Structures are given as C-alpha cells and as structure tokens.
Amino acid sequence: MPAIETIGLTKTYQGRGGCRDISLAVPRGSIFGLLGPNGAGKSTLVKMLVGLLKPTAGEAYLLGRPVEEVAVRKRIGFLPEAFRYHDWLSGEELLRFHASLYGLSAQETSARLPVVLEMVGLGEQGRKRVGEYSKGMQQRIGLACALLPDPELIFLDEPTSALDPIGRKEVRDLLVQLRAQGKTVFLNSHLLSELETVCDRIAIIKQGRLLFQGDWRELAGPLRQARVVVNADCCRTPFDLARIPALSGVSLTRETPLSAGLDKTPRTEWVFTWEEGTPDIPRLVEALVHSGIPIHEVAPLAGSLEELFLETIADG
Numbered sequence: 001m002p003a004i005e006t007i008g009l010t011k012t013y014q015g016r017g018g019c020r021d022i023s024l025a026v027p028r029g030s031i032f033g034l035l036g037p038n039g040a041g042k043s044t045l046v047k048m049l050v051g052l053l054k055p056t057a058g059e060a061y062l063l064g065r066p067v068e069e070v071a072v073r074k075r076i077g078f079l080p081e082a083f084r085y086h087d088w089l090s091g092e093e094l095l096r097f098h099a100s101l102y103g104l105s106a107q108e109t110s111a112r113l114p115v116v117l118e119m120v121g122l123g124e125q126g127r128k129r130v131g132e133y134s135k136g137m138q139q140r141i142g143l144a145c146a147l148l149p150d151p152e153l154i155f156l157d158e159p160t161s162a163l164d165p166i167g168r169k170e171v172r173d174l175l176v177q178l179r180a181q182g183k184t185v186f187l188n189s190h191l192l193s194e195l196e197t198v199c200d201r202i203a204i205i206k207q208g209r210l211l212f213q214g215d216w217r218e219l220a221g222p223l224r225q226a227r228v229v230v231n232a233d234c235c236r237t238p239f240d241l242a243r244i245p246a247l248s249g250v251s252l253t254r255e256t257p258l259s260a261g262l263d264k265t266p267r268t269e270w271v272f273t274w275e276e277g278t279p280d281i282p283r284l285v286e287a288l289v290h291s292g293i294p295i296h297e298v299a300p301l302a303g304s305l306e307e308l309f310l311e312t313i314a315d316g
C-alpha cells in the first residue's frame, strides 16, 4: 500500500486555478519530490493532502486511510512554506505547544523534545526565543515541529529555502536518515539540484495537471551523450570531427570554452552525441588520443533534472 494515493484529486477555486484530476502514488519509504512552475497547483495539492483544503472531487489516501480521517493526521508531519511562528516563545515552548496540538502526553513530549532539537541541529538553542532565531534557525524549528510525533509521512514545503549550503546538506542528510528508517518524505521544492540528489521519484505539474510521475531519470531516456574536456589549443574551433573516420555515427553537439585548469591551460568542453546506442567511451577515447588530442576528463552524460524539467514544462 502506497504512503500516499490520490485518484482524480481536484480542487478548483470557483471553477478556476487549483489542480485537476491528479492521480499519484507515492511509495512508502521513499523521498518524493513535487515540482512545477509558480501557480502550477503544488500548494493546493499539499494542502488537500494535509487536510487544510477540501477537494472539489476525487479521493486521497494517506497510509491507507482516507485523508478526511482525523486520526491519520497524528501519523503525519507538515512543515508549511510560509511559516511564521510565535516569536515570543522559546524554541522549547513552541515545540511543547505543537506537541499538545498533536496530543502527545507530557512524558512523550519531554522524551521527544531533545531528540527533534538534535535532529535539526538546534541542540543547544532550545531555550532561546524564536524571535531571536535567524531565518535558517526558524526553518529548523519548523522542521522540528513537523518531526515531533515521529511521523511515518512528512510533508515539507520548501524546507531549505532559508538555509545556507551547510544547512541544506544537513537537511538532505536528515531526509536520507528518515528514509532509512522507513519513513516517507513528500518534498515540495524549487531547488532542482537538491531534488535531484535525494529524490527517488518526482511528479511534475503544470497549470494544475500532472505531466509526469516516476524516476526522473526516466525522463532522460537512454544515455546517448559523453562529455570530454581537452586542452583548448589542441585543435581549431569549431573542431572538425569528420577528420576522425573512426568516430562515424557520433556528432559533436556542443563545444564550450572553459576557464583554465589548475595548470593555467585553457580548456574546451565537447559534448558528443551517439546517433544510435549508448556512448562507446573506450572507442571515443582511443580515437581522440590516436589523433593526438590531450584529454583531461571523460564522462557519460545524463541530462540534469533542471534541463529535463524545463524540457517537460515546455512540451507539456
């Protein structure tokens, strides 16, 4: 049974906007990323899933229970995007307040508080007033609130938007740990490089419609490209690939000057594309070396999530 299942889920505002006919399945124990341009309907979808908005049509199930069932909400955590917490409370007081909303006992609350503060990297900062927290710390305390009930399913709306690169890495590591414990994370983020690193599966929505769901690497199709970095002064630009007959069936699709390497020699990046089949890297390297070209780096090339996302949004 999936952690989240929706069937034809729809919410419109007086017949407009929102999202329509969304049928999704989010496997348990996965990190699932929701992507879409501004106004695509992501928040509308998340709000329906956490019970903040009533669907206009369709069904949704969390952990096998209908989303309308209040009891299931004790098993989910939610970090909303536009969080604004009571800034006169200390971090610990805020957590106690949220624990009471979750219906945790005093004993459970006292046991859980240090655990969640530690998980989000605020171990020593619980006594400080939330109003004195930096933006990144406020985001961390929000995450701690979402983790209070030790949820099986966690919804995070832009959880790292206020964090510095170290904080982002810490949150990514935390998500991976949660997944290792069998928990499911549903992530809403515009940071595609971040989603690319942690997500098992993604969904893309545009103008309220679901365009894709699955492993984002499926969008790329089979690997057909390789990247090669060479000394810029090795040959004339544009490089004439026809002079290497051993590379028939391969085309040079990009030639980009790079900044100089550590040895101060300017470099050029080439992207080769195979008309058929997967890149034959040994044949490529052999042919280039045979032609006297000094190679610095070679790698098969997959499209980045950002490239694939932009292509999908443009086509869809």
Ligand SMILES: Nc1ncnc2c1ncn2[C@@H]1O[C@H](COP(=O)(O)OP(=O)(O)OP(=O)(O)O)[C@@H](O)[C@H]1O
Pocket (backbone or CB within 6 Å): 013, 016, 017, 018, 019, 036, 037, 038, 039, 040, 041, 042, 043, 044, 045
């Ligand atoms: N309360 C509302 N009343 C009327 N229309 C709304 C309301 N909330 C959202 N909409 C419309 O529904 C559509 C989807 O909005 P939603 O906020 O769900 O998108 P989003 O993908 O979360 O956007 P963003 O990335 O900018 O946060 C938009 O066209 C928006 O104008």
